[in-house]
Amino acid sequence: MNTFLQLLNRINHGALFALLLSISLFMIVRNNEAQGKIFWNSAGMVFGVFGNGANAVWSYFNLRRENEKLQREISVLRGQLAQDQYNDQLVRDTLQKIDSNRIQIYEYIEAAVTNNSVDKPKNYLTLNRGSRHGVKENMGVITAEGVLGVVRYVSPNYCLVMSILHTDSRVSAQIKGKGFYGSLVWRGRDPSRMYLTDIPKHNKISSNEDIVETTGFSTYYPPGVTIGTVFYHEIPPGSSNHLIQVKLKVNMANVRYAQIVVNKHADEINQLEASIKDEQ
Amino acid sequence: MRILLKFIIIWILQIVVLKQFQFWPIGSHHYEVFVYPLFILLLPVGLHINLMLIIAFVAGLIMDGAYNTLGVHAASSIFLAYCRNAFLSWVIPRGLDDHLTPSLKRLDFFPFLRYATFGLLAYLVFYYSMVFFSPVYFIDITIKTLLSFTVSIFFTLILAGVLNGLD
Numbered sequence: 001m002n003t004f005l006q007l008l009n010r011i012n013h014g015a016l017f018a019l020l021l022s023i024s025l026f027m028i029v030r031n032n033e034a035q036g037k038i039f040w041n042s043a044g045m046v047f048g049v050f051g052n053g054a055n056a057v058w059s060y061f062n063l064r065r066e067n068e069k070l071q072r073e074i075s076v077l078r079g080q081l082a083q084d085q086y087n088d089q090l091v092r093d094t095l096q097k098i099d100s101n102r103i104q105i106y107e108y109i110e111a112a113v114t115n116n117s118v119d120k121p122k123n124y125l126t127l128n129r130g131s132r133h134g135v136k137e138n139m140g141v142i143t144a145e146g147v148l149g150v151v152r153y154v155s156p157n158y159c160l161v162m163s164i165l166h167t168d169s170r171v172s173a174q175i176k177g178k179g180f181y182g183s184l185v186w187r188g189r190d191p192s193r194m195y196l197t198d199i200p201k202h203n204k205i206s207s208n209e210d211i212v213e214t215t216g217f218s219t220y221y222p223p224g225v226t227i228g229t230v231f232y233h234e235i236p237p238g239s240s241n242h243l244i245q246v247k248l249k250v251n252m253a254n255v256r257y258a259q260i261v262v263n264k265h266a267d268e269i270n271q272l273e274a275s276i277k278d279e280q
Numbered sequence: 281m282r283i284l285l286k287f288i289i290i291w292i293l294q295i296v297v298l299k300q301f302q303f304w305p306i307g308s309h310h311y312e313v314f315v316y317p318l319f320i321l322l323l324p325v326g327l328h329i330n331l332m333l334i335i336a337f338v339a340g341l342i343m344d345g346a347y348n349t350l351g352v353h354a355a356s357s358i359f360l361a362y363c364r365n366a367f368l369s370w371v372i373p374r375g376l377d378d379h380l381t382p383s384l385k386r387l388d389f390f391p392f393l394r395y396a397t398f399g400l401l402a403y404l405v406f407y408y409s410m411v412f413f414s415p416v417y418f419i420d421i422t423i424k425t426l427l428s429f430t431v432s433i434f435f436t437l438i439l440a441g442v443l444n445g446l447d
Contacts, residue, residue: 005328008328008330008331009328009330011330013329013330013333013362016330016333016334017333017358017362020333020334020337020354020358021355021358021359023337023351023354024337024340024351024352024354024355024358024410025351025355026351027344027350027351027354028349028350028351028352028355028410028413030350031350031351032349032350032351032352034413035410035411035413038413038414039413
């Protein structure tokens with residue numbers, strides 16, 4: 001009896017209370033549904049903070065890989081846009097030989113920009129894909145935000161792209177929805193502004209926010225790629241064309257990733273158009 | 281021992297008789313009648329607090345078994361046992377021996393009433409807090425506590441008078 005009393009005295013009664021209370025709470029939460037739900041809901045909110053934090057830290061380490069995966073996905077998805085495929089329905093009905101409705105016209109190779117410049121009169125970008133990856137001269141280069149240029153020189157692992165910020169660059173561009181098209185040129189100095197020429201003055205340009213996009217008339221770029229918006233337009237006195245200043249959507253100074261456009265019909269079109277070249 | 285006998289009596293009364301009250305709600309509010317906290321209140325005065333906690337815990341578990349709510353009564357019982365000494369110190373007459381129970385006979389009626397009121401209220405508040413498990417239900421907890429209290433204190437006092445004879 002004495003030892004029993006001594007034992008009792010040694011236990012801190014506050015601690016014993018806490019212990020018994022914890023046991024009771026544990027039983028309550030575990031065996032009763034309503035209390036359990038309330039408890040786990042609140043606990044989830046607290047632990048969720050830690051879980052989110054840990055997730056943020058780990059996902060930071062995976063950012064580069066995620067980015068590469070996303071770029072690859074963009075290439076694949078782009079190629080599936082209807083405008084990049086050739087609707088072969090008519091041929092199929094006639095010939096009954098080809099087994100799919102759509103033939104791929106444009107395919108894309110994703111690449112990273114390893115070198116760039118925007119301040120010279122003739123600017124070039126270097127991309128980290130080359131002939132080993134299927135890159136050839138005269139392939140266009142685009143991003144989600146606009147047009148970057150055309151491949152000019154190719155080495156096994158790299159290619160040199162003539163940027164649109166180049167005095168010799170010409171992009172066939174149109175005003176979305178209106179159909180007027182012309183040549184987009186760069187007059188130097190400002191890397192965010194280009195000029196759309198050859199639009200006759202009788203074509204009305206209504207608002208200052210018209211979107212400028214590629215026409216698809218050249219073999220370099222697929223149609224419908226957004227280039228920028230109309231920033232300013234006027235008809236200079238004595239001229240028969242609009243003077244249209246286009247604000248580029250893409251920030252040429254910090255482009256990191258791009259898609260190289262492989263036009264599978266390019267050779268065919270070029271050969272066809274070359275046959276009337278002597279007449280031009 | 282007398283403690284065990286008291287417990288059995290209270291236990292039987294609580295389960296067989298008083299559990300039925302859940303079928304007679306006042307308005308739309310269900311309430312419950314508990315005389316069972318009396319058991320903890322009537323434990324000997326000088327009983328060591330740790331022992332009291334353990335006894336209360338076990339007794340609470342047995343109540344839980346009867347009411348099929350695992351842990352709720354146990355939690356409330358240990359809470360009451362922990363607070364009981366404080367309540368007791370307000371009402372106890374001087375010189376009460378440690379092994380005696382603070383029954384209705386030893387305390388006069390009104391001190392005992394105060395003691396029982398505080399004890400029962402503490403028990404009920406904790407009990408309903410455990411049942412609802414979230415301070416969001418503050419209003420419900422208060423309503424149920426008050427309703428249960430008014431009915432329970434009535435039966436508790438009667439039972440205390442009956443148990444007087446055991447002393």
